[in-house]
Amino acid sequence: MSTNFFDVIIVGAGLSGIGMACHLQQNCPGKTYAILEGRGDMGGTWDLFRYPGIRSDSDMHTLGYNFKPWRAAKAIADGPDILSYIKETAKEHNVEAHIHFNHMVKTANWSDESCTWELEIDHQGEKVKMSCNFLSMCSGYYSYKQGHSPKFPHSEDFTGQIIHPQQWPEDLDYANKKVVVIGSGATAITIVPSMAETAEHVTMLQRSPTYIVSRPSKDIIANFLRKILPEKLAYAITRWKNVFIQRFYFKRARNRPQKTKDFLLKMTKKALGNDYDVDKHFSPHYKPWDQRVCLVPDGDLFKTIKSGKVSVETDTITRFTPNGILLDSGKELPADIIVTATGLSLIACGGIELFMNGEKLNFSDTYTYRGLMYSDVPNFTLTFGYVNASWTLRADIIAGYICRIINHMDHKKATRCTPRLRKEDENMASRPFIEGFTSGYLLRVMDDLPKQGSHEPWTNPQDYKYEKAIFSKSDVEDGVLTFDTPQEAS
Numbered sequence: 001m002s003t004n005f006f007d008v009i010i011v012g013a014g015l016s017g018i019g020m021a022c023h024l025q026q027n028c029p030g031k032t033y034a035i036l037e038g039r040g041d042m043g044g045t046w047d048l049f050r051y052p053g054i055r056s057d058s059d060m061h062t063l064g065y066n067f068k069p070w071r072a073a074k075a076i077a078d079g080p081d082i083l084s085y086i087k088e089t090a091k092e093h094n095v096e097a098h099i100h101f102n103h104m105v106k107t108a109n110w111s112d113e114s115c116t117w118e119l120e121i122d123h124q125g126e127k128v129k130m131s132c133n134f135l136s137m138c139s140g141y142y143s144y145k146q147g148h149s150p151k152f153p154h155s156e157d158f159t160g161q162i163i164h165p166q167q168w169p170e171d172l173d174y175a176n177k178k179v180v181v182i183g184s185g186a187t188a189i190t191i192v193p194s195m196a197e198t199a200e201h202v203t204m205l206q207r208s209p210t211y212i213v214s215r216p217s218k219d220i221i222a223n224f225l226r227k228i229l230p231e232k233l234a235y236a237i238t239r240w241k242n243v244f245i246q247r248f249y250f251k252r253a254r255n256r257p258q259k260t261k262d263f264l265l266k267m268t269k270k271a272l273g274n275d276y277d278v279d280k281h282f283s284p285h286y287k288p289w290d291q292r293v294c295l296v297p298d299g300d301l302f303k304t305i306k307s308g309k310v311s312v313e314t315d316t317i318t319r320f321t322p323n324g325i326l327l328d329s330g331k332e333l334p335a336d337i338i339v340t341a342t343g344l345s346l347i348a349c350g351g352i353e354l355f356m357n358g359e360k361l362n363f364s365d366t367y368t369y370r371g372l373m374y375s376d377v378p379n380f381t382l383t384f385g386y387v388n389a390s391w392t393l394r395a396d397i398i399a400g401y402i403c404r405i406i407n408h409m410d411h412k413k414a415t416r417c418t419p420r421l422r423k424e425d426e427n428m429a430s431r432p433f434i435e436g437f438t439s440g441y442l443l444r445v446m447d448d449l450p451k452q453g454s455h456e457p458w459t460n461p462q463d464y465k466y467e468k469a470i471f472s473k474s475d476v477e478d479g480v481l482t483f484d485t486p487q488e489a490s
Contacts, residue, residue, distance in 0.1 A: 004034070004129075004130045004131070005116070005130070005131045005132065006032045006033050006034045006130065006131075006132045007031040007032045007033060007132065007133050007134065007406075008024060008028075008031055008032070008033040008034075008132055008133070008134045008135075008136060008406070009033065009034050009035075009036060009117070009119065009130060009132040009134075009135055009136070010024075010033060010034070010035045010036070010136045010138055011035075011036050011105055011135070011136070011137050011138060011139045011350060011352070012035070012036075012037065012044060012137070012138040012139035012140060012350065013035050013037035013042035013043070013044065013090075013099050013101075014042070014043060014044020014045060014046070014047075014086070014138065014139075014140060015043075015044055015045070015046070015063075015082075015086055015391065015392055015395065016044075016138035016140070016383045016385070016391070016392070016395040016399075017035055017037070017042075017044070017138035017139075018035075018042065018086055018089055018090050018095055019065050019089075019138075019392065019395055019396060019399055020136055020138050020383065020395070020399045020402070021033065021035055021090075021093070021095045021098060022065070022067065022089065022093045022095060022399075023067075023396075023399035023400055023402075023403055024399070024402075024403060024406075025093060025094075025095075026067075026403075027400070027403035027404075027407065028403050028406050028407060031406065033098055034098055034099075034100055034130065034132075035095070035098050035099045035100065036100050036103040036105055036119075036121065036130070037099055037100065037101050037102075037103060038102070038103065038104035038105070038139075038144070038350075039101070039102070039144065040101050040102055041101065042086060042087060042090060042096075042099060042101075043083045043086050043087065044086075044140055045140065046079050046080075046082045046083040046086060047083055048144055048166070049079065049165065049166065049168070050168045050170065051165040051168040051187070051190075051191055052191055052194035052195050053078075053190045053191060053193065053194025053195075054078065054079035054190060055076060055077060055078050055079060055190055055297070056076060056077050056079075056082060057076075057186045057190075057292075057294065057295045058295075058389070058390035058391070059075040059076060059215075059219065059242050059390070060072070060074075060075050060076075060077045060082070060085075061075060061219065061222060061235065061238045061239045061242050062239055062242050062243060062246070062389065062390035062392065062393055063077075063082075063390040063391065063392050064085065064392065065089060065392060065396060066239070066396045067396075068085075068089050068092075069231050069232060069234070069235035070085070070235065071226075071231075073218050073223055074217045074218055074297075075216075075217065075218060075219040075222060076215065076216075076217040076295065076297040100123075102123055102124050103121050103122075103123050103128065104121060104122045104123075105119050105120075105121050105350070105352050106120050106121065106122055106352065106353065107119070107120045107352065107353045107354075107355065108120075108135060108352055108353070108354055108355070109354075109355035109356070109357075109358060110354075110355070110356050110357065110377070110378060110379070110380070111357060112357055112416075112486045113357075113486065114131075115133065115378075115379075115415040115416055115485065115486055116131045116132060116133055117131060117132050117133070117134075117135040117379065117380070118131045119131065119132070119135075133379060133415065134379045134380075134381075134402075134406060135379060135380050135381075136381050136383070136402060137349055137350060137352075137380070137381065137382040137383065138383045138395075139349070139350030139352075140350070141344075141346050141347075141384060142344035142345060142346050142347065142441070143344070143345040143346070143347045143351065146164070146166060146167070146345060147164045147165065147166035147167075147340075147342070147343065147344055147345055148342050148343040148344055148345045148440075148441065148444070149164055149340060149342060150340075150342055152317055152319070152320055152340075153317070153318070153319040153320065154319040154320045154321070155320045156320075157319075157320055157321060157322050158320045158321070158322060158323075158324075158335075158338065159322045159323065160323075160335055160336045160337055160338065161336070161337045161338070162337075162338045162340060163337065163338070163339050163340070164339075164340050164341075164342075165187050165191065165339065165340075165341050166344075172337075174195055174198065174199050174336075174337055175198040175199065176198070176199070176200045177199050177200055177336040177337055178199070178200050178201050178203075178324075178334050178335050178336050178337075179195055179199045179201070179202045179203070179335065179336065179337045179338075179339065180202075180203045180205055180324065180325055180333050180335040180337075180338050180339070181195070181202060181203070181204050181205065181338075181339040181341055182205050182206075182317075182338065182339065182340050182341060182342060183204075183205075183206065183340070183341035183342050183343070184204060184206035184208075184209065184210040184294075184312075185210060185294065185341065185343065186292070186294050186295075187341045187343075188204060188206075188339075188341035189204075189210075189212060189294050189296055189301050191339060191341060192204050192301060192304065192310055193296075193300040193301050193303070193304045193310065195339075196304045196307075196309040196310050199309075201309065201310075201311070202304075202309065202310045202311075203310070203311050203312070203313055203333055203335075204310065204311070204312045204313070205313045205315070205317075205325065205327075205333065206281075206312065206313070206314050207314075207315075207316055208284060208285060208314065209280075209281055209282050209283055209284045209314060210282075210284060210291070210294050211261075211264050211282075211284055211288050211291075211293045211294065212264075212268065212282060212293070212294045212295075212296055212301065213264060213267065213293055213294070213295060213296070214267065214271060214295075214296050214297075214298065214299035214302060215295055215296075215297060215298075216297070216298060217297035217298050219238065219242075221238065221241065222234070222235075222238040225237055225238060243389070243393065243464060243465075246388075246389045246390075247389075247464070247465065250289055250388050250389070253287070253288040253289040253293075254289065254436075257287040257288055260287075260288045260289075261283075261287065261288055264288060264293075265278055265279070265282065265283055268282045268302070271299050271302035271306075272302055272305060272306060273306065276305075280314055281312045281314050286438055289388060290436065290437065290438045291437065291438055291439045292387060292388075292437075292439060313327065313331070313333065315327040315328060315329050315331070316328045320338075323335070324338075325338065343440060343441045344441050345441075345444075346441055346442065346444065346445040347445070347448075348363050348364075348445070348448050348449055349363060349382060354377075356376075356377070361377065363448065363449070363450060364447060364448050364449060364450060364451070366450045366451070367419075367421065367425075367430070367450060367451050367452070367453050367458045368433060368450040368451065368452055368458065368459075368460050369419035369457055369458060369480065369481070370456075370457050370459070370460070370467075370470065370471075371384060371433075371459070371460030371461070371462070371467075372384070372398050372401070372402075373419045373481075374419065374450050375419050375420070375421055375450075375458075376418060376419070376420065376421075377418070377419070378416045378417060378418040379416060379417055379418075381398070381402050383395050383398050383399075384460075386462055386464065387434060387437050387439075387442070387462060388437075388462055389464055393464050394464065394467065397464075397467060397468050397471040397472065398471065400471060400472060401471035401472070401476075404471075404476055405417055405476055405481070408476045408477070408483065409483055412483045413485075414483035414484055414485060415484075415485045415486075416482075416483070416484055416485060416486065417481055417482070417483050418481070418482050418484075419457075419480055419481055419482075420480060420481075420482050421458075422479065422480065425453060425455075425458060425480075428453045428454040428455060428458065429453070429454040430451040430452065430453060430454075431451065431452040431453070431454070432446050432449075432451070432452065433446065433449040433450055433451065433452060433460055434446070434449075434460065434462070435452070457478060457480055
């Protein structure tokens, strides 16, 4: 069993992990690091999911890195193009040489004695040990092993194929087949119009509606700016433009939910026509942005509905039948293939078991420090992006902040950085890690996640403009982060 030490270990070679490595190389050039990736290739989400039509639901000028312009004409990008962008970034920054593929981290134990994280890793059946001073978790927020798959009554009776998008067969032939897609979230509304191109008919079956908005796949302003301005300047302007638009519509939805709902439904009625029952199929019971608003580029879902290739059913399932699905209304949906686009299975810390000096850490007992560190857990960060904007906006500024912390540790000659509850923090009220967001995939695991406190810095505000200023300009020595060595502390 071999042991290797690095100054920093990054877990995950997806969008966040590759970005973290680039920031580390740029801002902490003397640090040794390794990226541990459990799978056989980089890309994370964009390498894992292979279902038809996979794409981003955020524009690539904000989902892309702040240091690498997005050059393609389409701002709402396809999955393969995003994967190419990630791989290109890794190659340009020579990150590839630092990635250890098929290295699945099983446990991580912090040792005060050595001031290191000691990792136990499964490398294709071989046990490997690595250690580091600083552990940066960039493993995403959901299980790569399987998606959320609720049990449907009599599903074993169905004689066709049942498929979850996370385990999409490469050889699936759905041409001229009847398909039912269960769900109406981002994955479902991506799969439905794509499968409709060759399927006989596709039915999107939803228990309740989702807010859906259409947006052009190409950003004409971005493409124009790129022609007349230097690339990096054009990218920066477009990025801030889109950040402003995202913030404006999110705040408007929070402050004027009914007006926002009316506006979204008006746009949907315009796309589908006045004779379509928008109130039944596209008017959710919750307020806009209580759950993520789904994006369809160029109105592709609406176009396939108008063409007759796609229909929407808003109902609940009684049971599966040999030939399809029986609904509570008594209607039976015929199907050759059923796609269960029922969501993700969220897990904390990539499913890694955490220990402190040999004692198991209950992650849910900790308070989050600014949504990236955790009370009394040294030299440890977990990158969790925005639920109300593009993920990478937050991943970028978190990476920069981690580099500031590491450099300050060097300046102080400290080997340990730990968020500590102050006396005034000890009895503060706790709140969920994410507030005001009712999506099922989050609610299912909220009890397993760290808590927010009642005041800063024990909060997870999910506000890019505010956090960008905090992470880039605030003093890292704020009276909560303590920089020391175990010998000094004792």
